[in-house]
Amino acid sequence: MTANHPLLATLRAIVGDANVLTEGDLSAWELDWRKRERGHALAVVRPASTDEVAQVIKACAAAGVSMVPQGGNTGMVVGSTPDASGTQVVLSLTRMHRIRKLDAANLTVTVDAGCVLQSIQEACEAQGFLFPLSLAAEGSCTIGGNLGTNAGGTQVVRYGNTRELCLGLEVVTAQGDVWNGLTGLRKDNTGYDLRHLFIGSEGTLGVITGAVMKLYPMPAAQLTAFAAVPSLDAAVALLGLAHKHLHAGLTGFEVMGQFALSLVVKHFPQQRVPFWQESPYCVVMEASDNETEAHARAVFERLLEAAMEQGCVTDAVVAENMAQAKALWHIRESIPLAQAQEGLNIKHDISIAVSSIPEFVRQTDAALEAAFPGARLVNYGHLGDGNLHYNVQAPAGDDAEAFLRDQEKPINALVYDAVDRFGGSISAEHGIGSLKRDKLEAHKSPIALGLMRSIKQALDPHNLMNPGRVLR
Ligand code: FAD
Ligand code: 2HG
Ligand code: ZN
Numbered sequence: 001m002t003a004n005h006p007l008l009a010t011l012r013a014i015v016g017d018a019n020v021l022t023e024g025d026l027s028a029w030e031l032d033w034r035k036r037e038r039g040h041a042l043a044v045v046r047p048a049s050t051d052e053v054a055q056v057i058k059a060c061a062a063a064g065v066s067m068v069p070q071g072g073n074t075g076m077v078v079g080s081t082p083d084a085s086g087t088q089v090v091l092s093l094t095r096m097h098r099i100r101k102l103d104a105a106n107l108t109v110t111v112d113a114g115c116v117l118q119s120i121q122e123a124c125e126a127q128g129f130l131f132p133l134s135l136a137a138e139g140s141c142t143i144g145g146n147l148g149t150n151a152g153g154t155q156v157v158r159y160g161n162t163r164e165l166c167l168g169l170e171v172v173t174a175q176g177d178v179w180n181g182l183t184g185l186r187k188d189n190t191g192y193d194l195r196h197l198f199i200g201s202e203g204t205l206g207v208i209t210g211a212v213m214k215l216y217p218m219p220a221a222q223l224t225a226f227a228a229v230p231s232l233d234a235a236v237a238l239l240g241l242a243h244k245h246l247h248a249g250l251t252g253f254e255v256m257g258q259f260a261l262s263l264v265v266k267h268f269p270q271q272r273v274p275f276w277q278e279s280p281y282c283v284v285m286e287a288s289d290n291e292t293e294a295h296a297r298a299v300f301e302r303l304l305e306a307a308m309e310q311g312c313v314t315d316a317v318v319a320e321n322m323a324q325a326k327a328l329w330h331i332r333e334s335i336p337l338a339q340a341q342e343g344l345n346i347k348h349d350i351s352i353a354v355s356s357i358p359e360f361v362r363q364t365d366a367a368l369e370a371a372f373p374g375a376r377l378v379n380y381g382h383l384g385d386g387n388l389h390y391n392v393q394a395p396a397g398d399d400a401e402a403f404l405r406d407q408e409k410p411i412n413a414l415v416y417d418a419v420d421r422f423g424g425s426i427s428a429e430h431g432i433g434s435l436k437r438d439k440l441e442a443h444k445s446p447i448a449l450g451l452m453r454s455i456k457q458a459l460d461p462h463n464l465m466n467p468g469r470v471l472r
Contacts, residue, residue, distance in 0.1 A: 021044040032073070039081045045091055050172065050178055053207055067207075068089070068091065071113070072137065077427075077431050077436055083468065110211070111213065113144030133153055135152070138153075156384070157253050158252075166211055167184050167214060168184055170210035174459060202431050221295070222251070224285070225284070227282065229312060236355065236383070238313060241306055251286045253285050255282075259377060264334045344394070345394070346411055347389065349381075350387070351387045378393055434468055
């Protein structure tokens with residue numbers, strides 16, 4: 001295929017010449033965030049409305065050209081970039097960034113899929129509402145990508161994943177038809193709930209163009225604590241205490257291993273990281289309170305006193321103000337960036353029952369250390385959700401690319417076999433994309449895979465929507 005492909009003239013007529021990109025540096029769309037793979041697109045197409053998306057899909061379908069839906073291109077599993085063939089169209093949604101409607105009484109906001117997550121948070125906050133989806137990529141990821149991956153983030157312990165926050169979708173199907181499911185209803189039992197098919201489908205079933213998302217009143221006060229814990233068992237005990245003392249007021253609970261924090265210290269020396277040298281793990285914890293800040297502090301202090309008495313916290317700081325709270329959260333959110341600075345790495349976004357996490361880590365750390373001496377284990381994540389980022393960095397000084405080439409497969413096998421033994425999931429957050437497609441085959445039940453293939457076949461019989469992602 002070339003820049004003269006006959007489809008290009010049709011696409012230009014739909015979205016305008018300036019929004020069909022074929023030349024120059026297209027890295028922003030063709031290279032994934034982790035720099036694992038560089039693809040090559042026939043064109044990057046940037047529609048500005050649902051109608052334009054529908055026309056683009058119809059044109060591509062008529063030409064038999066496959067499409068890769070893309071939002072902020074922050075995905076972790078090589079799912080939003082084209083393959084290397086030069087035959088695929090990247091369908092970028094970022095020109096669709098309108099907040100369509102905020103319904104205060106219904107506690108919902110209706111948005112275009114290309115809205116950057118942070119812009120939704122800010123627009124809602126300006127009107128006194130909390131949109132609680134929160135992740136370190138929020139300045140560049142889009143709500144369409146969040147829905148496409150069913151993103152998690154740091155508030156799931158209270159508000160759930162993106163799926164739980166979504167009340168309705170607008171989707172352009174693989175045939176170019178527009179399904180308007182933007183009802184915003186909290187109860188609707190009229191047959192299959194189609195929205196749940198598209199959420200987490202990673203662009204393989206259709207293109208999400210709009211969504212109705214749930215809002216919450218802004219809490220009266222939010223407090224953040226950073227605590228040193230002597231072990232993962234202690235972190236789990238602290239989580240239990242936090243649930244008991246804070247109930248629904250517990251809105252964040254993240255764990256960070258010592259090596260993960262050392263990478264933040266190394267690559268972002270301007271950040272002040274408390275306790276990291278004296279403790280194998282630290283926890284960042286958030287409480288939201290509907291009464292007053294004084295009430296929130298009193299509850300938080302009782303919790304920390306109980307935790308110190310029981311020995312599950314050895315030291316703690318509670319942020320005095322919003323700026324300090326942000327700085328503490330920033331430490332946690334900087335870990336993936338520090339890992340990227342350190343070099344290519346192997347990521348495992350696994351989940352297992354919270355109660356099993358300490359034993360899983362004990363056994364798997366020991367097995368990895370024995371089999372891959374020198375490999376550096378970067379363990380952190382959403383302990384409140386039973387979701388660890390159980391990552392592996394090449395031994396210090398080694399060529400990371402060579403390490404991944406030679407050791408990624410056996411390391412993945414070791415970790416995912418352990419996840420299976422503990423009854424967990426090989427992906428709690430980032431999804432499958434193309435990086436974990438073979439792992440899905442190996443770790444998901446054949447019945448579940450068969451049902452997934454039937455759904456794909458029914459919705460996208462010509463395999464034009466993000467082919468080769470999730471399923472072979
Ligand atoms: P993209 O990367 O563009 O696409 C992701 C997938 O969704 C692709 O398969 C794509 O085809 C599909 N897609 C995109 N838009 C649409 C659409 N409109 N319709 C249908 N399919 C679509 N993830 C978490 O879950 N939790 C975290 O805490 C978290 N933290 C992160 C921190 C950093 C620093 C980074 C870089 C990433 C993080 N991620 C996290 C991963 C990533 O940001 C999320 O998965 C995010 O939801 C992706 O959004 P995006 O707009 O960048 O999507
Ligand atoms: C996070 O929780 C993200 O910070 C990224 O999901 C995790 O980079 C990672 O492994
Ligand atoms: Zn995460």
